[in-house]
Amino acid sequence: MKNHFKNLSSTLFDSLNEGEVLSASFSGENSQFIRLNQAKVRQTGLVDDFDFGIKLIYDGRTTSGSLTLSGNMENDEIHAISLLATLRNDITQLPEDPYIVMPLGAPSSENMTIGNGLPFENATEAIIPSLGDTDFVGIWASGKIYRGNANSLGQFHWFETDNFALDYSLVTPENQMVKGTFAGKDWNQSTYEQNIQNSLKKLELMNRKPVKVKPGDYRTWFEPAAVSDFLGMFSWNGISEASLQQGSSSFGKMRHDGIQLSPHFSLREDFSSGMVPRFNGYGEVADESRTLINKGQLVQTLVSSRTAAEYGVESNQAESGEYLRAPSMRPGNLTQDKVVETIGDGLFLSNIHYLNWSDNPGGRVTGLTRYACFKVEKGEIVAPIETMRFDDTFYRYFGTELEAVGETTSVLPEVGSYGGRDIGGTICPGILVKSFSLTL
Amino acid sequence: MEKQQLNLHELLGAVHISADWVGLREVYEKVTPRMVRDGVPVANGIYSTHGIMVEVLSDGQFGYFGTSDLTPAGIALASEKAYQQAKLAAKYSLVQFTDEARPAFKGSYQSPFVKNGQSLSAGELNELLLKSNQALKVSDKIVSASSIIQVLETQFKFVSSNGSDITQDFLMIEADLSATAVDGANQQTRTFGGMRGNCKQIGMEYFDSVDLIAQATRIGEQAIELLDATDCPTGEMDVILAPDQMMLQIHESVGHALEVDRILGDERNYAGWSFVKLEDFGSLQYGSEHMNITFDPTVSNEFASYGFDDGGLKAEREYIIKDGKLLRGLGGMESQIRSGVDGVANFRASNWNRAPIDRMANLNLEPGNSTREEMIESVEKGVYMESNRSWSIDDYRNKFQFGCEYGKLIENGKLTKTVKNPNYRGISNPFWNSLKRVGNQDTFGIYGTPNCGKGEPNQVIRVGHASPLCLFENIQVFGGA
Ligand SMILES: [Zn+2]
Numbered sequence: 001m002k003n004h005f006k007n008l009s010s011t012l013f014d015s016l017n018e019g020e021v022l023s024a025s026f027s028g029e030n031s032q033f034i035r036l037n038q039a040k041v042r043q044t045g046l047v048d049d050f051d052f053g054i055k056l057i058y059d060g061r062t063t064s065g066s067l068t069l070s071g072n073m074e075n076d077e078i079h080a081i082s083l084l085a086t087l088r089n090d091i092t093q094l095p096e097d098p099y100i101v102m103p104l105g106a107p108s109s110e111n112m113t114i115g116n117g118l119p120f121e122n123a124t125e126a127i128i129p130s131l132g133d134t135d136f137v138g139i140w141a142s143g144k145i146y147r148g149n150a151n152s153l154g155q156f157h158w159f160e161t162d163n164f165a166l167d168y169s170l171v172t173p174e175n176q177m178v179k180g181t182f183a184g185k186d187w188n189q190s191t192y193e194q195n196i197q198n199s200l201k202k203l204e205l206m207n208r209k210p211v212k213v214k215p216g217d218y219r220t221w222f223e224p225a226a227v228s229d230f231l232g233m234f235s236w237n238g239i240s241e242a243s244l245q246q247g248s249s250s251f252g253k254m255r256h257d258g259i260q261l262s263p264h265f266s267l268r269e270d271f272s273s274g275m276v277p278r279f280n281g282y283g284e285v286a287d288e289s290r291t292l293i294n295k296g297q298l299v300q301t302l303v304s305s306r307t308a309a310e311y312g313v314e315s316n317q318a319e320s321g322e323y324l325r326a327p328s329m330r331p332g333n334l335t336q337d338k339v340v341e342t343i344g345d346g347l348f349l350s351n352i353h354y355l356n357w358s359d360n361p362g363g364r365v366t367g368l369t370r371y372a373c374f375k376v377e378k379g380e381i382v383a384p385i386e387t388m389r390f391d392d393t394f395y396r397y398f399g400t401e402l403e404a405v406g407e408t409t410s411v412l413p414e415v416g417s418y419g420g421r422d423i424g425g426t427i428c429p430g431i432l433v434k435s436f437s438l439t440l
Numbered sequence: 441m442e443k444q445q446l447n448l449h450e451l452l453g454a455v456h457i458s459a460d461w462v463g464l465r466e467v468y469e470k471v472t473p474r475m476v477r478d479g480v481p482v483a484n485g486i487y488s489t490h491g492i493m494v495e496v497l498s499d500g501q502f503g504y505f506g507t508s509d510l511t512p513a514g515i516a517l518a519s520e521k522a523y524q525q526a527k528l529a530a531k532y533s534l535v536q537f538t539d540e541a542r543p544a545f546k547g548s549y550q551s552p553f554v555k556n557g558q559s560l561s562a563g564e565l566n567e568l569l570l571k572s573n574q575a576l577k578v579s580d581k582i583v584s585a586s587s588i589i590q591v592l593e594t595q596f597k598f599v600s601s602n603g604s605d606i607t608q609d610f611l612m613i614e615a616d617l618s619a620t621a622v623d624g625a626n627q628q629t630r631t632f633g634g635m636r637g638n639c640k641q642i643g644m645e646y647f648d649s650v651d652l653i654a655q656a657t658r659i660g661e662q663a664i665e666l667l668d669a670t671d672c673p674t675g676e677m678d679v680i681l682a683p684d685q686m687m688l689q690i691h692e693s694v695g696h697a698l699e700v701d702r703i704l705g706d707e708r709n710y711a712g713w714s715f716v717k718l719e720d721f722g723s724l725q726y727g728s729e730h731m732n733i734t735f736d737p738t739v740s741n742e743f744a745s746y747g748f749d750d751g752g753l754k755a756e757r758e759y760i761i762k763d764g765k766l767l768r769g770l771g772g773m774e775s776q777i778r779s780g781v782d783g784v785a786n787f788r789a790s791n792w793n794r795a796p797i798d799r800m801a802n803l804n805l806e807p808g809n810s811t812r813e814e815m816i817e818s819v820e821k822g823v824y825m826e827s828n829r830s831w832s833i834d835d836y837r838n839k840f841q842f843g844c845e846y847g848k849l850i851e852n853g854k855l856t857k858t859v860k861n862p863n864y865r866g867i868s869n870p871f872w873n874s875l876k877r878v879g880n881q882d883t884f885g886i887y888g889t890p891n892c893g894k895g896e897p898n899q900v901i902r903v904g905h906a907s908p909l910c911l912f913e914n915i916q917v918f919g920g921a
Contacts, residue, residue, distance in 0.1 A: 032525075033897050037706050040534035044525045045504030047793045049491070063562075064485035068508045075444075082442065086486060093563030095481050095570060121528060128532050138709040139896035167896075169709040177708065246478075246584035247622035248629060257625065310480075353712070356832040358843055358863060359920045361627045366841050368834040370712075389832075389839045389865070417897035440839050440865055440916075 332405025553643025712835025
């Protein structure tokens with residue numbers, strides 16, 4: 001696909017008129033999806049999808065377009081040239097855009113990861129027999145993923161990866177559930193079977209009768225998967241410089257009122273894992289690592305070059321949406337084997353669900369407990385809890401109430417697939433919070 | 441840019457596999473978003489996708505291949521790979537299907553419009569956006585204002601080996617306006633119905649009927665009004681919800697809970713399960729006797745009207761809940777076969793690259809007979825709320841918490857002062873049983889949202905929700921942090 005993208009964009013670049021600048025992008029995949037329910041196949045199939053985008057800049061104006069590529073060069077050229085002609089017709093009618101980010105001619109990059117996953121025809125036989133008669137439900141997604149960016153000034157980036165993810169739940173006869181994920185680029189049958197066995201062991205704990213807990217404040221341990229969901233909220237009306245400037249960020253208290261998070265809390269973007277490309281939609285390349293919050297202090301927000309131009313601040317090559325692409329939270333010193341003992345009396349939450357801002361400027365988030373969530377008494381797990389709603393602010397759980405941070409971090413891969421399969425993931429530890437508010 | 445024209449019958453003729461059934465579903469979609477923020481164009485574009493979902497049935501198992509290679513050779517190859525997927529999985533099938541799951545219908549649907557999608561130029565649309573953007577800035581305290589118009593054109597074709605032949609064409613418009621007012625730490629955002637709720641199947645005549653400039657002025661003024669408003673009170677009281685909040689209330693606490701594939705457990709690893717069980721259909725008192733919910737793909741201009749679902753089933757209006765009693769599930773043919781529960785034509789896919797699942801389409805609350813005045817007069821102490829801004833509900837669709845943009849206190853039967861940060865929470869079944877009054881046709885509003893997420897692999901789909909004003913008794917209400 002790399003050459004197809006390269007050749008197609010070159011054809012368009014060669015066709016440009018005086019004064020026109022064009023950038024091109026590519027996002028595609030060859031995917032297998034197997035949807036499972038009760039450890040059986042509910043739906044199965046393959047998807048080849050290649051999206052080609054262009055962005056035209058001319059006379060202080062800009063407009064974009066995209067189309068699906070067929071893989072046949074002659075056909076794709078006809079459609080791409082026709083799209084460019086339509087954009088040319090539109091662009092002269094548009095108002096001027098004073099904050100256009102002009103593409104650069106360099107640097108270029110190439111990052112291709114070769115995976116040794118399961119051939120599509122082997123997937124069902126490798127995955128299903130070891131599930132036995134468990135109530136297993138989830139999604140297998142595997143195959144190649146492509147990202148590209150090029151422009152008429154000569155820059156060319158290509159990122160290609162080949163990976164798989166089995167994202168699943170195991171369910172007890174009493175409808176209690178645990179969550180598991182098995183993801184990577186090289187398939188290993190025995191590691192996979194071990195992963196399932198570990199989840200089944202965790203499921204045994206769920207056989208105890210769940211208890212109701214009352215609304216109120218609890219000492220609470222959050223496993224890394226839950227912390228990752230909390231961090232995910234920063235990418236939505238949070239750490240974006242544009243959202244701060246436009247009055248719709250939960251980081252306003254940090255920026256304007258000098259409020260800090262806990263000295264135990266540090267967050268950076270770290271691209272060294274290679275899970276996501278370092279180039280963005282403008283073709284710019286981010287630093288390999290960048291500190292965002294250091295020991296509770298907001299060091300910098302995510303600033304795209306467009307935001308930089310609009311508000312007179314410095315860009316840090318963020319993506320135009322200014323969301324976290326490679327979040328990595330610094331671990332602390334609470335070892336996993338001491339977690340339950342250190343909770344003493346409180347809650348152990350493995351996963352949380354359906355988060356939303358209930359008060360964005362206040363940093364307040366509501367959501368629910370889900371999967372393996374337990375009541376802890378006198379340093380021991382007592383029983384699973386029935387689903388509870390929480391409503392609390394990150395200025396407490398990452399701030400005043402943050403008592404300790406786990407010693408080990410986990411990699412939580414992005415398994416979403418709206419439009420196409422996501423790439424990347426969050427690296428973070430678990431956290432112990434002195435007080436966390438359940439409301440319903 | 442022109443769509444490539446295909447002859448699906450010819451492509452189907454190129455398929456040579458010994459499957460029990462083959463279907464081709466072609467989707468072409470062109471999205472034209474235009475947006476002005478703070479006086480500057482921030483988005484203008486023409487984004488299209490085009491592909492075919494090749495679906496085959498073999499040994500009781502469906503297999504698919506979503507492809508953008510639209511040549512006869514490409515479709516033939518895709519059908520072979522889809523067939524192989526089905527064959528390999530058949531030994532582990534959850535359900536053994538026959539082609540009964542893909543009923544054969546012939547027909548077409550054209551969404552209603554007067555002026556086509558090209559009748560306003562890029563320049564004219566930008567002009568309208570700039571003007572409405574200026575109108576949003578009623579004060580220096582409006583730190584950010586956005587105006588968005590998105591035109592969507594979708595063409596859908598479906599043919600199958602058992603005789604389906606369906607064509608559906610849609611022209612849709614989404615419009616949104618947003619003003620954020622800031623005063624120190626106080627931030628308030630007001631939009632045009634919340635959740636991009638103003639989306640419809642309509643042509644460019646939309647802009648003749650809706651005065652975007654007048655709406656923008658109102659939205660800007662209300663954002664400023666909210667800055668000075670007191671916080672919504674906390675406590676148990678009555679709430680009156682406007683149709684643009686009822687949209688979300690119906691969506692989350694009725695629609696998703698009644699999707700039969702959820703009840704059958706398909707969705708347990710993602711969106712979740714449901715408090716509703718298969719045996720509840722025909723017996724559960726879902727809400728008070730004032731509650732009447734229809735699945736209605738026939739409402740003119742509503743966002744998710746259509747003639748046929750993506751499994752080819754003809755779509756018809758059905759009562760889902762009547763006089764509070766649960767009658768029917770939101771389940772397409774596959775779910776009806778699996779569950780034995782009566783369903784509707786709601787087997788829908790987000791695009792050519794996804795397989796259909798049970799979705800909402802238009803799910804509406806039917807009007808009652810109270811006037812707006814009667815409803816307000818009947819409340820001693822309560823809050824009137826408009827436009828959703830925050831939504832969250834648990835994986836069984838029980839415990840929800842919703843926040844709105846704009847509220848008004850109701851004291852002794854009268855609307856009094858404006859309140860900011862109105863929120864409420866509850867549990868679906870008791871909440872709907874506390875529905876005390878339903879507004880008449882004059883209070884009825886038609887909304888929708890382009891952003892309903894579900895399924896593995898994930899799919900986002902358009903839904904429509906129409907509702908009158910509704911009064912709920914003794915609800916937990918609260919304000920900001
Ligand atoms: Zn939804």
